[in-house]
Every structure is written in structure tokens, then in C-alpha cells.
Amino acid sequence: xxxxxxxxxxxTGLGAGVGMTAATGVYxxxxxxxxxxxxxxxxxxxxxxDPALRLRxxxxxxxxxxxxxxxxxxxxxxxxxxxxxxxxxxxxxxxYPAGLIAWRKLPLGQFARxxxxxxxxxxxxAILGNHDWWEDEVVQQARSxxxxxxxxxxxRGIPVMENEAIRLVKDGRPxxxxxxxxxxxxxxxxxxxxxxxxxxxxxAVTDSAPVILMAHEPDIFATMPDRVSLTLAGHTHGGQVRxxxxxxxxxxxxxxxxxxxxxxxxxxxxxxxxxFGMSRIPVRLGxxxxxxxxxxxxxxxxxA
Numbered sequence: 023x024x025x026x027x028x029x030x031x032x033x034t035g036l037g038a039g040v041g042m043t044a045a046t047g048v049y050x051x052x053x054x055x056x057x058x059x060x061x062x063x064x065x066x067x068x069x070x071x072d073p074a075l076r077l078r079x080x081x082x083x084x085x086x087x088x089x090x091x092x093x094x095x096x097x098x099x100x101x102x103x104x105x106x107x108x109x110x111x112x113x114x115x116x117x118y119p120a121g122l123i124a125w126r127k128l129p130l131g132q133f134a135r136x137x138x139x140x141x142x143x144x145x146x147x148a149i150l151g152n153h154d155w156w157e158d159e160v161v162q163q164a165r166s167x168x169x170x171x172x173x174x175x176x177x178r179g180i181p182v183m184e185n186e187a188i189r190l191v192k193d194g195r196p197x198x199x200x201x202x203x204x205x206x207x208x209x210x211x212x213x214x215x216x217x218x219x220x221x222x223x224x225x226a227v228t229d230s231a232p233v234i235l236m237a238h239e240p241d242i243f244a245t246m247p248d249r250v251s252l253t254l255a256g257h258t259h260g261g262q263v264r265x266x267x268x269x270x271x272x273x274x275x276x277x278x279x280x281x282x283x284x285x286x287x288x289x290x291x292x293x294x295x296x297x298f299g300m301s302r303i304p305v306r307l308g309x310x311x312x313x314x315x316x317x318x319x320x321x322x323x324x325x326a
Contacts, residue, residue, distance in 0.1 A: 028247065035318045050263075050307040055300055058310040059103060064284055065317040066291055071232045075195035076319035079234075080109035080142070083314075084117040085258030086153065086299025087133050087316065088124030094132060100298060104313055110192055111144040114180070115256040116204065116238040118150025118171050121301045127157075134174040144190050147199060148175055148182045151238035151257060153301070155207040165208060170264060180323050183236065185219045187226035196231040200250070205239045218242055224249055240280040243292045252318075253292040260296030260309030269309070282309065 046290055082104065084259045086092055104112060140146045154169045161167040172182040181188075183201025190199055203217035218237065224247070227233055232251040237243070240255035260282035261269025269281035278287060300309040 048307040050305045055306040062312045063315045078110045079316040080112045081314035083115035083295040084297030086120040087128045088120030089126040112142045112146040114148035117153040119157040133143040138178040149201040149236045152206040185223045198233040202237045256295045
């Protein structure tokens, strides 16, 4: 027998549903994107990694500075939280300015000065993302040139890598840090124009030490060679809405989900950060702003 709800029950249920929807909206538009900050830790067993090379890496992606969504006091909070982790190395994965959601854009020079406050014995190293190109009117109009944020970061002692690799050493153990140029530097182009050049980048790697590679957009992982021990990417913001382990706004790449987290494909490893900021719509739900902390390397006892 079908029992219909009474008018009071119906209205009570409707009110509860409206209240829950409103609460979810407040959380997604205000609490999670503007007030939460988490540390997401990974300790992957990587191929071609030196087990005696113990490395602590903080990965910061997609700041998208602007008001009201990523003001400078929020940037300062992220810097302080990163320094408290005492990383050996800090990596910046691009997209420093905000796009269309910005109510007020903020000066990139001040942002660069704040990045100078990051502390790590092996330094802070950066790459550029698509918004570093898209929000620079000079390079967009010329369809060439160098985004201003690169110069601003380098003036503060932070190298910005574009198809380059450098050899670093931790406790006598070497490794390579590589950084790709951006894969989507220009808006409104009828053809895909990528500046990323993996073969050229890896030509600089002259020995068998492991390679960590920074790539703003994760799509390039589909063709990444085995020589790279770990690819790090951002760009997706984890989809900004991530429910039940899925990010519906992010398309698959050759049938693979590159939206967020630790991805292993054919023995190759990539970690995609959810980053800090937002684009297109000012909402985050199920993927709070995050500092990614990598704990790489293990002793012989742990490996046994």
C-alpha cells in the first residue's frame, strides 16, 4: 500500500532539503575555498629512485591570486604553513594570477616578494601555467614573448624553468629537477600550440640519477617516458568539485583519469595537486585547498 506524506511532512522535508542545499552552498562558496587548508602527504615507492635519497618536497599549485578569493593574507598563511613543514625543496607549479573570477586583480610583484619568504635548503623552483600567459596582455597580443611573472619571480631568486633540468644533491645523493614550458600558452587559438618539449628537457639529464619533472597541465603524462621517476602537475584544481572519488568536470585523457591525486599508469607515477585557487566559478567542494607534501626515499629496512 502506498502511503503518501502529509502536508506537514512534505513541508518539513522540503524545508530540510532547502536548508541542506543552502548550507552546502555556503560551504562550497565560502568555507572550503577560502578558509580550509590541508596538507596532503604522499610517500610513493618510485621507479628508478635511489632508496638512500630521502627528500621532503612541498608542492604549491594554482594560487590564482585575486580579491576576494586569494588575497595576500591567505598567501601568507600558505607560506607560513609550508615553512612549518620544513621541506628540503619547494616547487611552484604555475598559475599565479587569477582569471575571470577576480573581482580585483593583485600585483604579481608583491606575490613574487612573498614567494621569496619560502624557506628550503634546496631552494624554491617554479614553472609557468596557462594563466601566467593568458593574463599577460602583452604576450597574448604579440603571440610571443615572456610573461612578466617569470621575470618577477627570477628577480626574487626563484628560477622559472621552461624545458630545462638541473642537478641537485641532497646528503651526497644526486637527483634531477626538470620543468616544462606550458602546454596551453595562448587563448583563442584555432590550433593547439604547446611550448612543452620533453625530449629537449631530458637532454639536459646527463647521468642515471632520478628525475622529478614539473608540468603544469597533467595531460602530457600520457606520453611521458619511463626515464622520469615522478611527474608533478596542477591545473585541474582537482575538478573543484570532487565527490565519491570523481571529478566530473575534468575530461579523461586517452581514457585515463588525470584529475587529481596519485596516478600510476604502466609503471609510471604522477601526482596531481588540487592546488589552492579557482577559475571559471568560485566554488570548491570535496577538494579543499592543499599543500602537497612528498616524502621520497626509504631506508633498507623499510624496503625489505
